[in-house]
Amino acid sequence: MSLALVLDLDDTLYPERAYNFSGFRAVGRHLAAQRGISGFADCCVALFESGARGDIFDQALARLGVTADVAELLTVYREHAPEITLFEDARTLFERVRGKLPLALLTDGYAAVQRRKVAALGIADHFAARVFSDDEGREAWKPSPLPYLRVMNLLAQKAEEFIYVGDNPAKDFVTARKLGWQTVWVCRPGAVHQVEAVAPGFEADIVIESLTGLPWHRYGL
Template sequence: MIKALIFDLDDTLYYEMEYVLGSFKEVAHYLGNKYIKDSEVLYFRMEQILEESGRGKIFNIICEENGFKEDINDLVDIYRSSVPELELYEDSREVLNWAREHGYNLGIITDGSSKVQWNKIRALGIEKSVDKIIVTDDLGIEFWKPHKRSYLEMVEHFKISEDECVYIGDNPGKDFIGAKEIGMKTVRLLREKGDHIKVFFDEKYEADLNITNLLELRNLLENNQL
């Protein structure tokens, strides 16, 4: 019997690109004010670079194109300190409320810069909706998923067995390996949007089953199919 639902955060409970774009706006606003440039133009250029080249060198390219004399680390810090407006997916909110009402233990395990992830958590207002949150960066980068430590800490925190937990995530490259190794059940959420929706690996990496929204998870739990 499942007693705990453990969730990934980014692109599982909310659309992570909302954070990225909101943080770009903070950087664009800073640069626009400092160099008397149109911050909207800078922001839209950042969006364009993101679509063309990915996230790696966006601030470098913006500075090179405009002749901005900036320490890129300072811009990264502005990005990481940003707390843009974020919203949970509607089905996330609904299922978290349902799970709380039905006595499930609720947790989140998320990778990424500790400052960034906690800013996201605060922006989403999700701390009161779950019992335990583990930002793996707080443990050390060597304990980011797929390392087993965060999954084991959840089991220990809730004082239940591994097979009484289900981990729900979106990224087969890291979300399910550690969970499966310790005996957790795993569910992959394939939403319409997200960085990993077109990524598929072999059985070792994939979850036990796939769903397209969290209402399906609720139905599975209600019918004792997990």
């Protein structure tokens, strides 16, 4: 059987919090240059580490006692060139499978943002197919079957030949399993999407803490 390895991006190939912090720094530089406001990035990091999500910019501005156009700050955040690097086990994976298994990327999130991440990591050429679910609109984000079916069409392989490796059981695996794919949850300590309990039907076939834990012997590698 000819297998195909499909990879998620955030917290699978690189630490997602590194992107968050990179974005905070970009917005902090913007505010310092445009408004003379200092300490914004550090405030955002502290809020993030305390568990804040979603309205971090509003909270940071309130803590600093200043106002700003949050929509403008979000644009700076989303359009910045991220300072991110691969997990070391992701580098090892790319070296191990080069020329042996076809690779595909399947990722959610704003397509332009995700493409900038791929460019910053320098990994585009590793993939025979790159599917950004947002290209088909927000309704095509996982767990929609659309991006999975697109991967299957691009690689032209049978469902049972696909292995999907992702970090978020709330959306990554339920559709893949329904389609007949094999699934692997890389449950990294410190990941942004921490899950205490996985809902029935949303589990992965295998759970690992690092890509080095992939059962390579099953894949003939």
